Amino acid sequence: MEQPLIRIDKVWRVFQMGEVEVQALRGVSVDIQRGELVALTGASGSGKTTLMNMLGCLDRPSSGEYWLDGHPTASLASRDRAMMRNRLIGFVFQSFNLLPRTTAVEQVMMPLAYTASGLSSREGYERAVRQLELVGLGDRLDHTPAQMSGGQQQRVAIARALVNSPPLLLADEPTGNLDSRTTHEVLALLQSLNQNEGITVVIVTHDPTVAAHTRRNIRLSDGLIVSDKRIEAINAKDSSPATSQEVGS
Numbered sequence: 001m002e003q004p005l006i007r008i009d010k011v012w013r014v015f016q017m018g019e020v021e022v023q024a025l026r027g028v029s030v031d032i033q034r035g036e037l038v039a040l041t042g043a044s045g046s047g048k049t050t051l052m053n054m055l056g057c058l059d060r061p062s063s064g065e066y067w068l069d070g071h072p073t074a075s076l077a078s079r080d081r082a083m084m085r086n087r088l089i090g091f092v093f094q095s096f097n098l099l100p101r102t103t104a105v106e107q108v109m110m111p112l113a114y115t116a117s118g119l120s121s122r123e124g125y126e127r128a129v130r131q132l133e134l135v136g137l138g139d140r141l142d143h144t145p146a147q148m149s150g151g152q153q154q155r156v157a158i159a160r161a162l163v164n165s166p167p168l169l170l171a172d173e174p175t176g177n178l179d180s181r182t183t184h185e186v187l188a189l190l191q192s193l194n195q196n197e198g199i200t201v202v203i204v205t206h207d208p209t210v211a212a213h214t215r216r217n218i219r220l221s222d223g224l225i226v227s228d229k230r231i232e233a234i235n236a237k238d239s240s241p242a243t244s245q246e247v248g249s
Contacts, residue, residue, distance in 0.1 A: 038218060158186075
């Protein structure tokens, strides 16, 4: 079998809150293969955000191992983790995190300043335009956030996350600020990027409707993976998974 894009092995994450020790993750192990579309679900305090921070190289485990694209990350220095994060991971958040007076194409170009120093300004512009076209905003290149709907702003954020061509996209409650119609559009876009571009997408959500758009649902509770289900088919129209199969956690 091909090496998984993500491998987490017996990861603990313990926080010290004054005199209280909080075990946010308790020996979690999970593999995510390239090209998967996965939801991380669970109630508040379940550990899903801590796990996402671990997957995104925003945090390191207290113990255990995390390999990303075959590279061990647990012992990396902060600078090396940042370099790996910028090269391999795109992030999309509930808040769009767009600069108010910056055009869509300028927003998308920004990450290139940190990771693609060999590109000329023209090449960077052309790459940003391609990403905006990919998310359906080829006619909004010069629009600022105030000139776009919430769904269009989230599409800009997705294009920005993908401009460095990362194999992994992490989306943290990406539809939390959107209405139901726009939520469906953004989730359909993430499905398309997964199916047509081969991008591995991990969505952190508490919403079962959002999770129903994915092909695998990993549910956490009290720092443990309590359920790991693969969905055999997705009904994009009503977001209802047709069938599911429990897999080992």
